[in-house]
Amino acid sequence: MATHILALILKRNAADDGEFILVRQTPPPKFNDEVYDSFLDSDLWDLPSTKLNRVEVALEPGAVIEGLAPFSETIDFRNFDIDAAIDRALGQVGLKESNIGAWRISKFVEEPEFGPGLPVRTIYIVGELARANSHLPDVCKWMPVESCLSVLHDVKPDNVRVGNLAVVGLVNESSRSSEQKVHTSLRYQEYPPGVFLVPMKSRTGKPFLTTNLIIFAPAIVSGKLSDNSCAISGDVLIVDPGCHTNVHEELLKIVAALSGKLIIFVTHHHRDHVDDDWSHDYTLVSGGEDILIGDQRLKVVFAPGHTDGHMALLHVNTHSLIVGDHCVGQGSAVLDSTSGGNMTEYFHSTYKFIDLSPNILIPMHGRVNLWPKNMLCGYLK
Secondary structure (H helix, E strand, O other): OOEEEEEEEEEOOOOOOOEEEEEEOOOOOOOOOOOHHHOOOOOEEEOOEEEOOEOOOOOOOOOOEEOOHHHOOOOOHHHEOHHHHHHHHHHOOOOOHHHEEEEEEEEEEEOOOOOOOOOEEEEEEEEEEOOOOOOOOOOEEEEEHHHHHHHHHOOOOOOOEEOHHHHHHHHHHHOOOOOOOOOOOOOOEEOOOOEEEEEEEEOOOOOOOEEEEEEEOOOOOOOOOOOOOEEEEEOEEEEOOOEOHHHHHHHHHHHHOOOOOEEEEOOOOOOOOOOHHHOOOOOOOOOOOEEEEOOEEEEEEEOOOOOOOOEEEEEOOOOEEEEEOOOOOOOOOOOOHHHOOOHHHHHHHHHHHHHHOOOEEEEOOOOOEOOHHHHHHHHHO
């Protein structure tokens, strides 16, 4: 079983590979608390999308969608109400089925094993407008791929953001490919571009089964930077290689394929984040240090609470915050009192994260969170 999502890539015509329609996403509900509701995440724009509902009796789609045959062994489209989903997604941009000249399937993406709920599988279909439409609702806009890349690679706090559906479904393939590739049979996610999440089986606590190995491999390197203020520098970074021994071969395969100087960052000492094999030749950090990977800068953030020495990493260019176990993708975090976990420090670290105004939160267990301030305020509340 899985949750299925339909995402629409709407273009002006078949020859237009540059622009597509994005929809301003609805933020999570407010807390009805003056303090918490004052912390607002910036606007998030993504592809129009909706959940695909299953039908009890096989249903042939009324819409003509080219290219379904190669995916027939992966998914039976007759098990879903495709037409109703297309209508709902088009409604988000003020369009109807009659506005679309042709449909074709673009890709089918199976989410990595983030857990603990059902995996998400996304079907991307491309729609070509039958005629130019200049009267989109205020919640929609045309955006070129180049503008998306600019927003993603040179992020400013509280600026507009582009969501993961657009990035995974379209932008990653349109951007210049990184020389670094993730060589693994495991499913992984690249969001934002150049930041790879590979959930790997680990000795973590329930309800999770995996720890996210994060691989930072800049896709665009304009030249090495020389900066004596950086604590350490390299060509590629991995975070928390604490997978179970039965997937060590997969980890070694990933590491062996990474070229250049490899830096390993550990958020904290728990066994599902690091083991003794990585304990040699290390540099201690205490917060505030800069790490330079290619021409991309990350800042170490001291974030005690989960443990007394817990660290986070802020990727300055994309303003993505790798939060370790301070937050998890579902439910709430745990404070380890046997390792100096402390609620007062946890609160201080949470407010520190809010002040950083990150664009996304990347936990070590579960999915990326696209509404960071809302999530952090939820933890405080």
